[in-house]
Amino acid sequence: MAEFPFNALGGQMRPHQLASLTENDPRHATDGLIAESWLMGAEVAIAFSNFQEGVSLPTWRANVGYEEGEDWVVSKMQCGYPRFFIHPSIQKLAQEVVRRVGDPESETATLFPTPKTARICHSFIVSKVSAEEAKAIRIVRFLPSQQTEKGSNTITSSLVAVIHKKEFAPIAKQVWQHSGNGISSRRGEFCHRALEDGFLVEEKQSTTTKTQAQRPCKGPRRYQSKESAAGSSRGSSASTPVPLESTSVTNGVDDGRDYAHFIEERFGRNLSIVLAEQAKVAVRRRIAGVLTADVELPEALEATSAEGRISGISEQDVYLYPAGMSAIFNSHQTLLAARGPLKSICFGFPYTDTLKILQKWGPGCQFYGHGSSEELDDLEERLKNGERFLGLFTEAPGNPLLKTPNLVRIRELADKYDFAVVVDETISNFLNINVLRYADIVVSSLTKIFSGDSNVMGGSAVLNPHSSYYRVLKETLDREYEDLYWAEDAVFMERNSRDFISRIDKINANAEGITAMLKESPLVKEVYYPKYSPTRPDYDKLRTTNGGYGGLFSVTFHSTERSIAFFDTLDVFKGPSLGTNFTLSSPYVVLAHYLELDWVRMYDVDPDLVRISVGLEELPDLRRLFQKALEAVEKVKA
Template identity: 35%
Template sequence: MTITTTLPPLGRAIPEGPHAISVHIPTWNGMCSIGRGDPQVMKALRNGYPRTFVHKDIQKLFQACQRRFLSSPAKVLLFLEQRHAQACKSFVTSPAINGDKAAPAKSVSVFALEIGESHPTMVRAGNTPRPTTLWAVVYPEESAPIGAFFWRLTGTGISSRFAEHCLRRIEAMQRIEPPVKRFYSAMATVHPVYRTICTRIACLMERAPAGPRRSLTVNHSDVFLYPSGMSAIYHVHQALLKWRGLESVIIGFPYELTIKMMKTYGPSYKFYSLGTDEQIDDFEAYLDTKAQAGSMIQAVWCECPSNPLLRTVDMERIRRLADKHRFVVVVDETIGSFANVDALGVADVVVTSLSKSFNGYADLLAGSVTLNPNSDYYGALKACLTGGYTNTLYIDDAIQLERNSRNFLKRAAQMNDTAECVVDYLVPFASDPSSVVNAVHYPKTCESAQQYKSRMRQATDEFIPGYGCLFTVDFDTIEASRAFFDSLDVRKGPSLGAHITLAQPYVQMVLQKEKKWAASHGLRETIVRVSVGLEDKEVLLQSVKSAHVMAEKTKGTHAL
């Protein structure tokens, strides 16, 4: 694959296609405008990252339901499980969470909708024809931001493919009066594709582990599928609250909105921002203090490595503390990926956004949770997760995910090689006082490199592990960052792990309104995050070199 110079205009889907999960924003100023939510730029969007932008087909389905089932102006959200609809209602009406912006309880309602035919794929698979049920939450228009926050940040909403399916059958949709005795959907019925995906993930979890072979190996039944990575996180969080209901700790830079979501659903979260030895010392002292008081925490959450600074906490030390103080270790290894890192060697639970490298084509959302059968808490956690579990990964998304992930290791190997090549070019400039490159963040080159390497899988004839597809470049000035980003001849947008290279000034777009907070945790507004794709390595390297030259010109010097 080569890089094309014919890039899509502002607001168009990348990659091109009806279910893309990224959007092209070609300039630094455009990224800043999106981060601020400027109305003029927002109107230009024809697509967007699902966490911050509701897909056009989903919007159409919401509007169709408003017209068909509501007699007065209101907002509608759709869910595939009643418990998620009820949780949304509780969230929107909660004064504890929303203060005086909480909607009155009597202004929010939940009802069931049914499409009276099975998905043809399920019928062909030999399943008994059953209707598809979904749940509508209706709330006042002034509560739209609160409802949208829940829908996006819990990841429990419907997918664009499911919305497409419903829109084709909108005339057959009807409201069902309670009680609805049983939830039926295409996802709740057995189809072999789900077991295929779970088995593939289980095998990857046990492939070439970082340490000795574990006594018990992951089975397909230890893998739980969800409609997004955020949904996987949300459900693990809910399971932990159900199990213990205690405080948790996040070590490493957290996605700010994830913390907000977690804080609204239970005990407070403590936060150790960078996971340095000194901070883990503080954390250990905190655990000892709690133990002396007869209390404990329920879990530690961390990434391997972190996004966007690609740092890896000392997981072996976290594991030792977990064994001593009896808490659960939850690791999100999305950035490192199943291919490169063995998170299960230290984790009780592994959460993954399958939307990223595993799927690899930025055309769907999915997530997974894998339980470690060797964990002391395996039985308790499995009981909590399976209690009421419904697989709501839509069948068409699952089929596409299975197809896309077949060449996962091949793609991972190429992206590892390309990213390392580009980083090797950039790193020397970070130590040159005359260069505008301030730092290059990458698992191989950062101060926590040894901690990442300790989690790398063993090399095999089939695959040699690497450092992933992601790196972040930090420049001395905004001017240099802007020049680099605007000159970089790749697609510009959110997400990572796709077959196409995606660049993003992370703080400017994601944390535009929280710059001071981000800076206090080491994220400068001058960083540019790059996720390499499957383009020709030399072509991409030349593009980076050309952009780097433009960045150096802002200081009046030229790269050699």
């Protein structure tokens, strides 16, 4: 077996070690780890769980091979970053859906939790294909069978499929990736089992015949009534899709007690709606800043409405989403619904999907990729000349250059010329900086440092109660907001975030220690970190009383060869994410912008940049790993 540099403490992480770590950690006892796939004699290794996968591309060459679609990499990948790689359990569910309601030879399905999210995908595909091709694109809805209603405190899930030709999958994938509204792998597995056992059934027209309605369900006989078990076996269904307004559904089973049995067997114990809702309340209270210490769920639920990030805020101002990009996408959609079709502003070099959302939905985007004072001057001149905008979207700090926008000046312009300000705080998080006082909406990816454990996704959007847009945004969200966050995901997110506050302190200290070490090395060309950024004054204006500079930084060297030597030698986990409890590294620009490297150079982004997300390891151990990587750089000829 090839030796893979994955263990963040300097050793080699082998398959049996990963399995034992997962199986013996009680926090992960129900995480559903079903496979570890380690590639023999290759530079690629993948380990994935049933729900939140990890992918490792441990060398620079492997990352380039992935981007170029080289078979020695992509043929061995069984999973990947969730919005870029559809989880195997979701793929299986899509195949089952198409088998029932489509043509498996020519069609596939993109899956969403609600009709509204599915219609966004449907409309996007239709806008990209011919009118004739669009006729075959359709939406099919699956609903819980009538018997599931008997378990009033038991979770259920609907499922909505956009059925389209396989050649349109890359178009549908754009919606999946950019919007973040697709179903999670936990929901996917739940729906697959419910579909097979007859508790999730296709919505039918009100004229559905009795014969169709009593079609027997597939699945274990213990879930089937005597009548259904005695019926003829079910054939595949490829019926014409029906309007979403239809309410009649087929009945899978006759005994509601069987559904409780199904849930208990699925979870080990009954997972109630009450538990999921309690978890969401606790998560929202943490995000609002009402909870100022690490607490368990009962304590979080007992907490009084103490002052959060700013006066007047409560958990009612926090909206949960299935992913950070979903929070951004839906915030943009909310602003469009509240203010009408106005052009947006993207200020500063952003995470790639944010810019794509603003460009592909709505009237377009004015992009200021440097995030500089000169660009704010240009914006102000446009505003003086009568241009009007929906909102300004920015990151504080940005990814991957860790520059901080001048939110004080942006707020002044927004107030004077009437546009909203949406700030993504994911990288530093609200314990380090308080951007809400300058924003109308603050968004974040909870998947990252808020969770830390890398086994669940989530996102949030927070409204500023003092914003001039607060009332109209609240009214719009009262009409438009859908709770897309799957119950199981909420439970895991709440559990993971209980020690969020204490984790931040250690990660801040580790990152400051490593960046200081790299700054002292003549081998290093540049360290990008808020503490050393020319925009530090703007960051410091946002810092909380005890806030630090976060756990993310980027580093460059004096040649591509030296960047490769550093990355390949750095003995930490390698993958395309950040905010994990373990240190994680990636050649970020290669992964995020491989087909637009000349474009990123225009905004001072070095294609050879290495991005590091610092974890909870002991600082002396991290220093040793980084020193070893610097020694490899030193051996490369100038």
